[in-house]
Amino acid sequence: MDERPSPEAARAVAEEEADVGVAASHADLSGLEATPFRIDRLVLVAPRGHPLARRERIAFAEALGSEFVGLSGDVALGGHLDGHAARAGGRLRTRVRVRGLDAACRMVALGAGIAVVPEVMAQRSGDAEALAFVPLVDSWAERRLVVIVRRRDALSSHARRLAEHLAGAA
CATH class of the missing domain: 3.40.190.10 (Periplasmic binding protein-like II)
Structure with missing residues (x-):
């Protein structure tokens, strides 16, 4: 594998x-x-108190001003998001990088930033009650x-x- x-x-x-x-x-x-x-839908994951947590949906470019929990370079989704950030004319402001999606959700729940992860992973997170899931409106997010x-x-x-x-x- x-x-x-x-x-x-x-x-x-x-x-x-x-x-x-x-x-x-x-x-x-x-x-x-x-x-x-x-179908793999990507969502923005934010701590419940984060300003973006109140959004019903969001374009990825709108979130680029926030600090992110990023994925290490060898995680395919990390490179995918970096490419979309560049195409949107920005870049991810990465506060911390982790190796896996579970770790990203845990760091978001602790307030380290926001992240973009597959919806199914966000929902399976042990910290789901501390997180808000905001669907991305971008076509590439599905x-x-x-x-x-x-x-x-x-x-x-x-x-x-x-x-x-x-x-x-x-």
């Missing part, structure tokens, strides 16, 4: 570095078989994830079972 941004995951499967991958459908999936996996393989019929039995399990979990 290796976490990579969607374009790199698709490339790894296409170039036979990986048998099975999960990628956002916006990646170049040419020549790959793709099976729907799930990602359609797919399970990708080169050819399902050419997979080993273990890889085929993994791909089928992931697709069945959709």
